Amino acid sequence: MTDTSSPAHPSRHRRLAGLLAGGAVVVVCGGLAVLYGMGKLGKEAAPECRTTSAIVSRVDPFVHGEVAALNLSRTARLVPALAFKTAYGAAMTLADFKGKTVLLNLWATWCVPCRKEMPALDRLQAKLGSDDFQVVAINIDTAKLDRPKQFLQDTGVTRLPLYTDATATVFQTLRADGQALGLPTTMLIDPHGCGIGTMAGPAEWDSADAEKLIAAARGS
Numbered sequence: 001m002t003d004t005s006s007p008a009h010p011s012r013h014r015r016l017a018g019l020l021a022g023g024a025v026v027v028v029c030g031g032l033a034v035l036y037g038m039g040k041l042g043k044e045a046a047p048e049c050r051t052t053s054a055i056v057s058r059v060d061p062f063v064h065g066e067v068a069a070l071n072l073s074r075t076a077r078l079v080p081a082l083a084f085k086t087a088y089g090a091a092m093t094l095a096d097f098k099g100k101t102v103l104l105n106l107w108a109t110w111c112v113p114c115r116k117e118m119p120a121l122d123r124l125q126a127k128l129g130s131d132d133f134q135v136v137a138i139n140i141d142t143a144k145l146d147r148p149k150q151f152l153q154d155t156g157v158t159r160l161p162l163y164t165d166a167t168a169t170v171f172q173t174l175r176a177d178g179q180a181l182g183l184p185t186t187m188l189i190d191p192h193g194c195g196i197g198t199m200a201g202p203a204e205w206d207s208a209d210a211e212k213l214i215a216a217a218r219g220s
Contacts, residue, residue, distance in 0.1 A: 049194035052076035056196055059188075059216045063197070065209035070188065072197040079104075079187065079195050080177050082170045084138050087149065087162040094193060097134055101218050102189040103205070105137040106171055109144075109151045111183040113202040122157040123206035128214055132191070135160060135205075140168040140183075188217055 053076050063070050082094040082104075094104070105121055107114040118137065125135040137160050139148040145166055152162060165171075174180035179187065179198050186203065188196040196217055204210060 046076070046078045046194065048078060048192045049076035049190075052190050052192070052194040052196065055190050055217060055219075058219065059196060059213060062209070062213040062216045066204040066207040067199070067209050067213050069201060069203065070197045070199045070213070073195045076194055078193050079179075079189055080173050082138075082173060084163045084165040084170055087164070092163065094136075094189070097136060098193060099132070099191050101133045101191055101214070102187075103133075103135045103214070104187040104189055105135065106140055106174070106180065106183060106185045107137055108139060108141050108183055109147045110141075114184050115151075115155060117184055117202040117205065118152070118155050118157050118160070120203075120205040120207075122155075122159045124210060124214070125159040127206065128211065129159065133214065133218055136163060138163045138165055138170055140165050140171050142166055142168055188213075190217070 052073070056072050056076070060072060063072065079094060084092055086092060094102070103121070103124070105117075107118060121135050121137055129135065139151075139162065141148055141164070145164070148164060149162055152160070171180055171183075171185070174185065174187075179185070179195070181200060184202055186199040186205075188198075190196055
C-alpha cells in the first residue's frame with residue numbers, strides 16, 4: 001500500500017478500502033492457516049514475554065465456538081509499537097495499556113462486518129472492562145474523519161472510547177508483521193504487550209465462548 005495519510009486524496013482512501021476489503025474476502029474464503037502461516041511468528045521470544053507461552057496454553061482449550069478462528073501465537077513475542085490518537089487528538093500508544101490484557105481491534109466505517117462486530121465489542125467491554133482488561137478499538141479511516149464518531153453513535157456503542165489513526169499506520173505495521181490482512185483484525189495481547197493470538201474477520205465477542213476465552217487469558 002502507498003501513503004494513505006492525506007484526506008485530500010480520496011482515490012488513495014478507495015485503494016486502501018479496496019485492498020482491505022479484498023483481504024477480508026480472502027480471509028473468509030482462503031482460511032486462516034494460509035494467511036497466518038506466512039507471518040513472522042518464528043522470531044525468538046522476547047524477555048518480556050517469558051510468561052506468554054503459559055497464557056497461550058491456558059487459552060488454547062477455549063479456542064472454539066464463536067472464537068474458533070483465533071490463531072494462537074506460536075512464539076511469544078512483543079506486538080509491534082503502535083501509535084494512535086484519542087477522540088480529542090491526544091497521542092497514545094499500545095504501551096499505555098501495559099499491565100492489562102488487551103483485546104485490540106482495527107476497524108473502519110466502510111467495513112461491513114465491523115458494523116455488526118462493534119456493538120459486540122462494546123458489550124464485552126461493558127461486561128469485562130476493568131483494571132486488568134480493556135477493549136482497544138482503533139479506527140483507521142483515512143478520509144471523512146467525522147464519520148467514525150457518528151458510526152459509533154449509530155451502532156449504539158457507548159463503552160468504547162474512540163481511538164483513531166488517520167494514516168492507517170497501525171494496520172500497515174501489523175500487516176508487515178504478518179498479523180493483519182483485512183478488516184476487522186483483532187489481537188489478544190497479554191499485560192506485557194506480547195501477542196497471545198490474532199483473529200482475521202469478525203466474531204461474537206460478547207458470547208459465552210468469548211468471555212471464557214478472555215477469562216482464561218486473564219487467569220481468572
